[in-house]
Amino acid sequence: MxxxxxxxxxxxxxxxxxxxxxxxxxxxxxxxxxxxxxxxxxxxxxxxxxxxxxxxxxxxxxxxxxxxxYTIDDATESAWLPDTPDHLTSQLKEHYEKQYQSYKQQVELLHSEKKQETIFMQQWIHQMKTPLSVMRLTLEKEEHNLPAQLKQNMDEELDRIKNGLQLALYQSRLQQFERDFHVEKIVVKDLVHTIIKEYKSNFIRNRVYPKVEIDPSIHIYTDQKWLGFVLEQITSNAIKYTGDSNSTIYYQAAVWEGAVELKVIDHGIGIPQQDIKRIFDPFFTGENGRHYRESTGMGLFLAKQICDSLEHQLEVSSEPQKGTTIMIRFDPS
Structure with a gap:
C-alpha cells in the first residue's frame, strides 16, 4: 500500500x-x-x-x-510477473518477458561457449605435457653429449613451459572450483617435501637449499591438489627472487590459537613496499618483474583466489633486500 x-x-x-x-x-x-x-x-x-x-x-x-x-527474494528466480490489470502494464510485462528470454538465451550461449573453451584448453594443456615429457627424457638421455650450459638453458626453458602450462590449467579449473574439490587430512610436512621434490632441479640449478622445520604431527584439512599448486607458486617465486646463490628457503609450520600457520621464508631481493598491496592483482609484476622477464603476474593472483576458495588466509610480508615471508593460515575446522 x-x-x-x-x-x-x-x-x-x-x-x-x-x-x-x-x-x-x-x-x-x-x-x-x-x-x-x-x-x-x-x-x-x-x-x-x-x-x-x-x-x-x-x-x-x-x-x-x-x-x-510482488518482490523477488532470489535473484535466480524466473521472470514471472503477476497478471496485469490494464493494457499498459500488459505491454510492459510482454516486453519484459521477451527481453528476459533474449538475455537468457544469450547467457546460455555464452556459458556453452565458455564450457567448450575450458574443455579445449584443458585437453590442449594435457596434450602439450606429452611432448614436454618426451623432450625432458631426451634431454636427460643426451645429457653427456651436450654442453653443461646448454643443458642448463634447456632445463630452464622446459621448466618455464611447464609452469606456464600449470598456470593455464589451474586458471581454467578455477572457474569450476566447486566441481573439482576434495577435502582430506594432509600432513603438512609430507606435502612440503612433495613440493620440494617437484622443484628439486630448480633448487639445484639456482643453488638454493630448502630447509623444512615442521613437526610431523601437524596436519590440516584441505584439498591437496589445490594447496599443492599454491605452494608450487610460492616456492617458484622464492627460488626466482632469491638473488644470491647458496641461499636457504625455510618452510616452517606452527599451531597458533588452534590454527595452523605455514610459512615460506626466503632471504632474497624482497618486494618494494609500494608493490605489496598489488601483488595479488592479476598480471601485476611490479618493479621486480622488470628485472625478471619470465614473471607473469598470475602466480600469486591464482594462489590468492585458490586460498579464498579454500577459506584459507594468504598473507605476505617483505622488506627489500632482506627477504619475503608468505604465510598460509588454516583456521580450525
Missing part, C-alpha cells in the same frame, strides 16, 4: 488543489450574489469528495495489489 500511495501522491495533491480552486471560485461567486457559503458546507463537500476519492483509490489498488506486493 505504501508503494501505491507514493505513486499516487502527485495525483492526490493535484485533485485537492482543484477542489480548493473550485471552493474559492464558489465562495467568490456567492459573495457577488450577496450570499456566503458557510464553513460547514465546505467541510461537507470536502468529506464527500474525499469519500469518493478513497473509494476510487481502494478499488484501483485492489487491481494493482499483486504487482505492488
Amino acid at each position: 505504501k508503494g501505491y500511495l507514493k505513486d499516487q501522491i502527485g495525483s492526490i495533491i493535484f485533485f485537492y488543489s482543484q477542489i480548493a480552486i473550485v471552493m474559492i471560485v464558489a465562495q467568490l461567486a456567492s459573495s457577488l450574489g450577496g450570499s456566503r457559503i458557510g464553513n460547514s458546507d465546505f467541510l461537507y463537500m470536502l468529506i464527500i469528495v474525499t469519500f469518493f476519492l478513497a473509494i476510487y483509490h481502494i478499488s484501483r489498488y485492489a487491481k494493482y495489489r499483486d504487482i505492488y506486493r
